[in-house]
Amino acid sequence: MRRARHAGRTFAWQMLICICFLAIWQWGYALHDRLPWLVPDLLDPYFISRPSDIFEHFLILSCLKSKLGVFNGWFNGEFARCMARSENNLWIATAVTLKNTFFGFVTGVSSGFAAGLVLGRSDKLSAIFQPFITAVNSIPRIALAPIIVLAFGIGDTSKVVTSWIVVVFLVFFNTFEGARSIDEGFINAARLLGASEWQITRTVVIPSTMAWVFASLTPAISFALIGVIVGEFIGAERGIGRLIIESEARAEASGMMVAVVVLMLVGVALSALIWRLQAYLLRWQQHNLAE
Amino acid sequence: MSVQALHAPEVDAPPDARRIDVRGLCKTFQLAGTAIEAVRDVSFNVRRGEFVALLGPSGSGKSTVLNMIATLLKPTSGQILIDGVPVIHGRATPNVGYVFQRDTLFPWRTVADNIGYGLELAGVPVAERKDRVNACLKQAGLEGFGNAYPSALSGGMRQRAALMRTLVVEPQVLLMDEPFGALDTHTKIDMHDVLLRIWEREQQTVLFVTHDLGEALTLADRIILFSARPGRIKESFEVDFARPRNAVKIRETPRYAELFQLIWHSLGEEFIKGRKP
Structure with missing residues (x-):
C-alpha cells in the first residue's frame, strides 16, 4: 500500500520533469530577447529544434505527411508512393540500422564469449595472447571505422564489422574475467561426480560465467548501435546515421533530432529485451535477495 | 576392557578385504619457494564397509591425504589403491564419492x-x-x-543436499572432508544421525576427515590420529560402540567419556605441538 503510493509519487515526479524539460525546449527561447542572461543561445531552435518541429519532421520522414504538410492517408496510395520515392525514409533507415546492430551484436557477443571462455580456461593460451589483446584493446575501436568502411564498402557489411569490433572486446574481457574467477570447488565437485571436460564447460563454466557476460550485454547493445551509426556517418546509402548526415547537410536540426529520438527509443527497447532475458537466465540470483 | 587394549593392532587387513590401500604417502608443497612437508610416509588401509575417521589438529595433513585419495592432489610419492587399482591424479575414480568441507552446490x-x-x-x-x-x-x-x-x-x-548429490549415484566409497565443520553443534548432531542411518543401510566404505573428536567417536569404527605437521599417523583406535548408534544418546554413555578422555590426551599433545611458538 505504502509502496504503491510511493511508486505513484515517483511517477508523478518523473512526469513533471518530462513536462518541464519539453516545455523549456519548446518555449524557452521565446524569452531570449527579454532575458538574455537567463536563456543561453544554445536554446535556439536553429541548433536544437523544438518538440513540435521534431514531431512534424517525424511525420514527414516517416511518410505519414507530405512535404506540403498534408496528411497522406493510408489508403490513397500516397504513403506507398512516398515509401517508394524516398530510399531512406524513417522506416527503412530504422530497419537497416536495427538489422546491422543486431548482426554486429550477435557476432560480437558470440565470438567474444567463445574467445573469453577458451582463453579464460587456458593459462597457456592466455599467456601467449595477453600482449596482443592488451595492444589491440588500447586502440579506440571507433578509430578503425574509416578503414573498415574503406575495406568493406559502404554497404551493410562495413556497419556490421564496425559494430562487431566495438562489441567483441567488451564481451571478451567480461567473459575472460568470469571464466578466470570460477570457484574451483564447483569444478572439482563436477569432476569428482564424473563430468568430462566438455560437461564441466557446459554445466559449470558457462553458467557461472553468465552473470559476468550479462553485465557486459547492456553496454554491448549500446556499443553495437554506436558502431553502426559511426559506420553510417562515414559512408552509407541507408540507415539512421545516414539520415542524420543528410539533415546536417541541410542544417535541419529537427531531422537530426528525429533520428536521435528514434535511436533513443531503439536503445531503450533493446536494453529492455536484455533485462528480460537476464531476469530469466539469472533467476537463481533473485533468490539471494529473499534470504 | 583396559585402555591399552583399545589401540588397534597394526595388522593389515587381508588384501582382498582392502577397499582403500594407502602406502608410503608423502606430500611436500612448494609455497613461495619454501618446501613445506605436509604429509610424511602415511600408510593405512580401510576395509570394505568400514567407517574410518582421520582425526588431527588443523595442519596435520589429514585433508591433504584425503584429497590425494580423491585425486584432487598429486602425491609427491607413495601409492594409493582403491579396490586394488591405483588412482590417477585429476581423473575421478569410479564408485568414489566426495563430500566437500563447504557445500559446493x-x-x-x-x-x-x-x-x-x-x-x-x-x-x-x-x-x-x-x-x-x-x-x-x-x-x-x-x-x-x-x-x-x-x-x-x-x-x-x-x-544435506550436498551429501545427497554425492550419494545419489550410489558410490561404494565415500570420502568426506570435514563436511559438517561449518555447522552449529545441534545441526551437526542431526547430520550425524542422517549419515549414520544412511551408512547403516548402505554400508559404504567411509573415510571421514575431522578435527572434532566427538564427531569421530560418534560415527567411526576406527579413528586414525594424525600428528602435528608434518602429518604422520600417530595412533589408531578402535571405537567399539554397538550399532545402530544414536548420535545424541551415545554421548551420554560412560564408555564415550572414557574413550574421549583417552584420545583427547593424545590429540591435545599434537594440538600443542602444532601451535606456532
Whole structure:
C-alpha cells in the first residue's frame, strides 16, 4: 500500500520533469530577447529544434505527411508512393540500422564469449595472447571505422564489422574475467561426480560465467548501435546515421533530432529485451535477495 | 576392557578385504619457494564397509591425504589403491564419492537439479532421475525444497543436499572432508544421525576427515590420529560402540567419556605441538 503510493509519487515526479524539460525546449527561447542572461543561445531552435518541429519532421520522414504538410492517408496510395520515392525514409533507415546492430551484436557477443571462455580456461593460451589483446584493446575501436568502411564498402557489411569490433572486446574481457574467477570447488565437485571436460564447460563454466557476460550485454547493445551509426556517418546509402548526415547537410536540426529520438527509443527497447532475458537466465540470483 | 587394549593392532587387513590401500604417502608443497612437508610416509588401509575417521589438529595433513585419495592432489610419492587399482591424479575414480568441507552446490541449479547432477552426467533417463532424486529429497528431509535454489536454504539443509548429490549415484566409497565443520553443534548432531542411518543401510566404505573428536567417536569404527605437521599417523583406535548408534544418546554413555578422555590426551599433545611458538 505504502509502496504503491510511493511508486505513484515517483511517477508523478518523473512526469513533471518530462513536462518541464519539453516545455523549456519548446518555449524557452521565446524569452531570449527579454532575458538574455537567463536563456543561453544554445536554446535556439536553429541548433536544437523544438518538440513540435521534431514531431512534424517525424511525420514527414516517416511518410505519414507530405512535404506540403498534408496528411497522406493510408489508403490513397500516397504513403506507398512516398515509401517508394524516398530510399531512406524513417522506416527503412530504422530497419537497416536495427538489422546491422543486431548482426554486429550477435557476432560480437558470440565470438567474444567463445574467445573469453577458451582463453579464460587456458593459462597457456592466455599467456601467449595477453600482449596482443592488451595492444589491440588500447586502440579506440571507433578509430578503425574509416578503414573498415574503406575495406568493406559502404554497404551493410562495413556497419556490421564496425559494430562487431566495438562489441567483441567488451564481451571478451567480461567473459575472460568470469571464466578466470570460477570457484574451483564447483569444478572439482563436477569432476569428482564424473563430468568430462566438455560437461564441466557446459554445466559449470558457462553458467557461472553468465552473470559476468550479462553485465557486459547492456553496454554491448549500446556499443553495437554506436558502431553502426559511426559506420553510417562515414559512408552509407541507408540507415539512421545516414539520415542524420543528410539533415546536417541541410542544417535541419529537427531531422537530426528525429533520428536521435528514434535511436533513443531503439536503445531503450533493446536494453529492455536484455533485462528480460537476464531476469530469466539469472533467476537463481533473485533468490539471494529473499534470504 | 583396559585402555591399552583399545589401540588397534597394526595388522593389515587381508588384501582382498582392502577397499582403500594407502602406502608410503608423502606430500611436500612448494609455497613461495619454501618446501613445506605436509604429509610424511602415511600408510593405512580401510576395509570394505568400514567407517574410518582421520582425526588431527588443523595442519596435520589429514585433508591433504584425503584429497590425494580423491585425486584432487598429486602425491609427491607413495601409492594409493582403491579396490586394488591405483588412482590417477585429476581423473575421478569410479564408485568414489566426495563430500566437500563447504557445500559446493551449484547456485544456478535448483536443489533437485543439484542432487540429480551426477545422474544427468551419467545419462540416466529423466523419469528415473526424477524418482531417485525424489527418494533422496525424502531421505534428507528436503521434501518441498526440490524447486528452491540453494541460496534459499539453511546451512544444514544445504549440506544435506550436498551429501545427497554425492550419494545419489550410489558410490561404494565415500570420502568426506570435514563436511559438517561449518555447522552449529545441534545441526551437526542431526547430520550425524542422517549419515549414520544412511551408512547403516548402505554400508559404504567411509573415510571421514575431522578435527572434532566427538564427531569421530560418534560415527567411526576406527579413528586414525594424525600428528602435528608434518602429518604422520600417530595412533589408531578402535571405537567399539554397538550399532545402530544414536548420535545424541551415545554421548551420554560412560564408555564415550572414557574413550574421549583417552584420545583427547593424545590429540591435545599434537594440538600443542602444532601451535606456532
